[in-house]
Every structure is written in C-alpha cells, then in structure tokens.
Amino acid sequence: MPKKALIIGAGIAGIATAIRLAVKGYVVEVFDANSYPGGKLSEFEKDGFRFDAGPSLFTMPQYVDELFRLAGKAPSDYFEYQKLDVLCKYFYADGTKLTAYANAGLFAAEVSKSIGEPEAAIEKYATNSSNIYNITSHVFLEKSLHRIKTFLSLSTLKSIFRIGKIDAMRTMHKANEAFFKDERMVQFYDRFATYNGSNPYSAPATLNVIPHIEQHFGAYFPKDGMYSITTSLVKLAESLGVKFNYNSRVDEIKLERQKVKGVWVKDSLIEADIVVSNMDVWFTYHQLLRTRPALFPKRILRQERSSSALIFYWGISKQFPKLDLHNIFFSADYNAEFDHIWQQKDIYDDPTVYLNISSKYKSDDAPPGCENWFVMINVPANVGQDWDKLIAEARRNILNKLYKSLGEDISQLIISESILDPRSIESRTSSYQGSIYGTSSNSRFAAFLRHANKSSKIDGLYFCGGSVHPGGGIPLCLLSAKIVSEWV
Structure with a gap:
C-alpha cells in the first residue's frame, strides 16, 4: 500500500510539498480552514476591482517551473509570466526619483x-x-x-x-x-x-x-496575476491525485507516544504515515499539539517575530502614467521609522509606502480609466496595540505623503476600500501576532535558529512555510517544500 501524507495548510509551501510528495508516490490530502487555497497568496474582488491580497513581488520563477517539470509537465501549459524591465520606481522625501531598471x-x-x-x-x-x-x-x-x-x-x-x-x-x-x-x-x-x-x-x-x-x-509578473501561482499549482497537484479539503480546520495532530498517527478534523480521525504542517509553528504547537507541552521547542517559540503589514486596497478612479507596477515612497527618516516598528511597537507618522498596481500589466484588474492600488506599510507584530486608532492615523499620513509626491489628493479618488491589518493577517492565515515571515532575522545567528523542517521529537512530523527554515517569501517557502521532500 502506498504511504499517506497529510498537509496542514494550503499555503504555497503546503501546495508545493503536496506536489513533491505525490510525485514520490504518496497519497496526499491537504486540509485548510479557509474556503480557498493559497494562504497569504490569495485574491479578492470588490466593486469591479481585483486585488492580489498578499505577496506582490515574484522572483526566482524557476522554483515554480521545477514543480511542473518534476511532474513531467510543461510549465507554460499551466503558468505564464513575463520579466519586468523596471523593477521598481522610487520616490524620496527630498523629491529625488529613481527608476530601478532590471x-x-x-x-x-x-x-x-x-x-x-x-x-x-x-x-x-x-x-x-x-x-x-x-x-x-x-x-x-x-x-x-x-x-x-x-x-x-x-x-x-x-x-x-x-x-x-x-x-x-x-x-x-x-x-x-x-x-x-x-x-x-x-x-x-x-x-x-x-x-x-x-x-x-x-x-x-x-x-x-x-x-x-x-x-x-x-522580477516577474504572472500573466494572470500573483494568485495564478496558487491556482496553477493547485491544478497541477490535483492532476497528480492530491485531494484538497477546504473549510476543514485541523483541530489536533494525533500522536501515539511520540509518533504521528494522523490528524483530527471535525471529530474525525484521518490516519497517515506522515504529517506536514504549513501552519505557523507557534500555532502548530500551541493549538495542534496543545496537550503535549513537553514537546514544545520553547526557545524557538519565544523568538522575536518578524514585522507585520498594514494594507489598504484602494480602487482609484484615475490612472497615473508616472507610476509602475512596483513603487516606493521613502520615509525622510528611515531610522526613526524602524525604531517605531521595533522599539516603540507603533507606526511612525512618516512611513515608507509601498504601492503595487497590478492593473498596469493586467488591465482587467480595474474598470476602464481606473487602477487597483495595493498600498502597504511595514508595522509591528500585533501585541495588543490600539489598531483602530493606529490605522486611522496611518491612513491620513499615507494620503498626505502621496499628495506631496504625486500632487493630487488621492482621498478624492478612492471609490473602493478594503483593509488588512496584523489582526486579520493572524486570523486568516494563522500567522502568530500577524507576523508575515515567522521570526525576524535581526541577529547574526537567525538563519541557524529557525525551526527545522523535521521535528526532532515527533517521528513523522515535518514543517514547511515561512515560519521555518529557510524563511518567508515565495522562493524560500518553495525551497522549504523541497527540503521537506528530500528529508522524507
């Protein structure tokens, strides 16, 4: 009988791990609490605008292509992308403009x-x-x-x-x-x-x-938007026999002594030979292994978390030719901005603003004459701040900053708005404290201190995704899946 593998979480690393294990001959099932795959790499539509909800920068596409080739498929049959001539446009507080050409x-x-x-x-x-x-x-x-x-x-x-x-x-x-x-x-x-x-x-x-x-x-842009990375890999996984279970929150990892036996989902035990958690390691232990605290890697779980993000998704009733796919509006005092994030745990009144406009390359992401603005600033992880107050202040400061750089009152052009903050990042993607990349890399030994891709205490338990080695971001999440499959 073929061995069975269960993946907790249909984030990009979980999907990639499912593909690699299916290629190895495992029977694979993926469970996700959401109604859709992708985790942070998701999308939504509102008022005629389409937004990629999470990661907006696509680099090292060879790691995506590799998954198709492993399965004996031609990547271009599933997924297309183009290389960018301009990586990003930068706007400095002193009025300097810099185009980062590829x-x-x-x-x-x-x-x-x-x-x-x-x-x-x-x-x-x-x-x-x-x-x-x-x-x-x-x-x-x-x-x-x-x-x-x-x-x-x-x-x-x-x-x-x-x-x-x-x-x-x-x-x-x-x-x-x-x-x-x-x-x-x-x-x-x-x-x-x-x-x-x-x-x-x-x-x-x-x-x-x-x-x-x-x-x-x-840097690259997927022809059908960033979410097509998720959908194309899910399609590939399903062609290999991987079963995806949505609206299926895993409640507990079942152990016998210190060996994985399966997972509990909706009062049902699904047995397996191995389990791979694509869930943040903090929640993997504190929720799914909550009855076995002696097995917790306490030092790792106490590590400093990475920063989080505050994102405004704005439908804008105008087009801006001077802007590109990726745009940065720098703070005048970078040191002060990071001091607020890491020491004061709040938001600086002159934050660096990242603006992504996918409708520059995918015109149907916005109605004619409009643009879909993904407006993000870096913020601290959620440790109980008054986010409603901070969000209102940040919105005013961002609009003021954009007015100074673009010479236009953007507030009068917003015809659709949605917001993602550290609280909703945590609730939607099980990222502890809303930290986007798991633990921070603010020490010289950070690369060695991330959680391993295999449990040293629980036989048959593996880990992938941004909260474990080698780190966060699409390329590293895909590499975590590769490391897990090689270890398996």
Whole structure:
C-alpha cells in the first residue's frame, strides 16, 4: 500500500510539498480552514476591482517551473509570466526619483545620473551581493541546517572556509554605509531587510544577498496575476491525485507516544504515515499539539517575530502614467521609522509606502480609466496595540505623503476600500501576532535558529512555510517544500 501524507495548510509551501510528495508516490490530502487555497497568496474582488491580497513581488520563477517539470509537465501549459524591465520606481522625501531598471548597466547609469553615486560603486555592491549568494545559497537556502549530511558535503565545506565573506558581523546598515557616500543609496539597499520582515539597523549584512536575487535573477509578473501561482499549482497537484479539503480546520495532530498517527478534523480521525504542517509553528504547537507541552521547542517559540503589514486596497478612479507596477515612497527618516516598528511597537507618522498596481500589466484588474492600488506599510507584530486608532492615523499620513509626491489628493479618488491589518493577517492565515515571515532575522545567528523542517521529537512530523527554515517569501517557502521532500 502506498504511504499517506497529510498537509496542514494550503499555503504555497503546503501546495508545493503536496506536489513533491505525490510525485514520490504518496497519497496526499491537504486540509485548510479557509474556503480557498493559497494562504497569504490569495485574491479578492470588490466593486469591479481585483486585488492580489498578499505577496506582490515574484522572483526566482524557476522554483515554480521545477514543480511542473518534476511532474513531467510543461510549465507554460499551466503558468505564464513575463520579466519586468523596471523593477521598481522610487520616490524620496527630498523629491529625488529613481527608476530601478532590471538591466544592471542601465540601473548603474540611472543611479549615477539621479543620485550621483559612481557606477563603479553600484557594480562593486552587486559583486558583493553575488558573492554572498554563491557562498550561502546551496547551504543556507537549499539544504537543511539541521542534518549532519549537509555539513559533510564538499560544497558546504568550501562555503564554511569562506564564511567570513558573508559579512555576518556587522549590520546591513553599517555595510551599506561603507559602500555608499549618499544616504539615499544606503536607504535604497537598507530597504531589502523588509523583504523578510527585519530591521536593517539590527539584521546582519548577510541579508545584502537579497538585492542579488531581485536585480540579478530579475522580477516577474504572472500573466494572470500573483494568485495564478496558487491556482496553477493547485491544478497541477490535483492532476497528480492530491485531494484538497477546504473549510476543514485541523483541530489536533494525533500522536501515539511520540509518533504521528494522523490528524483530527471535525471529530474525525484521518490516519497517515506522515504529517506536514504549513501552519505557523507557534500555532502548530500551541493549538495542534496543545496537550503535549513537553514537546514544545520553547526557545524557538519565544523568538522575536518578524514585522507585520498594514494594507489598504484602494480602487482609484484615475490612472497615473508616472507610476509602475512596483513603487516606493521613502520615509525622510528611515531610522526613526524602524525604531517605531521595533522599539516603540507603533507606526511612525512618516512611513515608507509601498504601492503595487497590478492593473498596469493586467488591465482587467480595474474598470476602464481606473487602477487597483495595493498600498502597504511595514508595522509591528500585533501585541495588543490600539489598531483602530493606529490605522486611522496611518491612513491620513499615507494620503498626505502621496499628495506631496504625486500632487493630487488621492482621498478624492478612492471609490473602493478594503483593509488588512496584523489582526486579520493572524486570523486568516494563522500567522502568530500577524507576523508575515515567522521570526525576524535581526541577529547574526537567525538563519541557524529557525525551526527545522523535521521535528526532532515527533517521528513523522515535518514543517514547511515561512515560519521555518529557510524563511518567508515565495522562493524560500518553495525551497522549504523541497527540503521537506528530500528529508522524507
């Protein structure tokens, strides 16, 4: 008889794990409390506008394509995407505008023209980012850090001998200050800490690998929007026999002694040989293993959480040619903004605003003459703040900031509005405290302190998704699925 695997959570990592285990011959079922798949990578429609509700940046599409090829399918039969010529448009508080071109030469020339940093400085930074990636990717991203065999390979040993070059002993901000004279370029590269919910004034400079992923490998836009990543992979999984159960909250993981036997769903026990949790590890233990506190990894569960997000989904009754798919409006005082997020646990009155407009590339996401604005700021995890008050203040400050940059009162153009805040992120996606990326990376040892992809105490229990190794974001979630399948 083939072995059976149960996946808790139909987030992108759970779907990818289901595909990989089905290819290995497992009978696979996925259970999700929501009525739809995708977790954070979901969508909704309102007043004629379509919004991708969560992740809006698509990088390293090869990890999606790999899943189709594993199943013997042509990726283009299920999923299409295009490479972006412009990665993002940046608007600084002093009026500077910077276009981040995908082409390295064009970008360096643009920085030299708009900001005055020499092209050689950009090229030197890109080389450093590339070096960090080459040292770390096959060890820290693609393999488990919790298996002895990882550290016995020749490639790992080579990386260990070059460990000093990953720049873990100083912060991202300190490293970026050493590379650039102009504070605008320091701020530009500090921003990449937010890609995994961290603070550039605390996180190790190893995270300066992130620009290489975006600027070297490129950024992409799925032809049918970000949610098509989810729908195409669900279609692939179903073609392999994976069964998805929606509106099916898992109540408990069934153990016998310290071995997985299955899961309880709606008073029914579904037995299995292995269980993979795509649920945040905090909730996996505190809800699904609540009767076995002796098995909790207490030190991991006490770790600092990543930042969260406040998102306004605005239907705008006008089009803005000066804006692109991805746009950033920087704070005038980045240090103060991160101090509010991490120390004061509130929202700075001049937050950096990220604006995504998918209707720039997918015109039917908005009615004619309109645009769908995904407006996001970084905020602290939910620890009991007065969010209604903070949201109202943040909305006013965001509108004021956009007015200064765009010269138009956006409040008069909003014809549809929805809001996602840390409370609703937690309730909809079981992300503890609404943290988007699980634990933060605000220490030099963060990569080693994330929860492993396999339980060391419970036989047959595995973990995937943004709250475990190697981290959050679509590429890393997909890699967590790969690590789980290799361990299985």
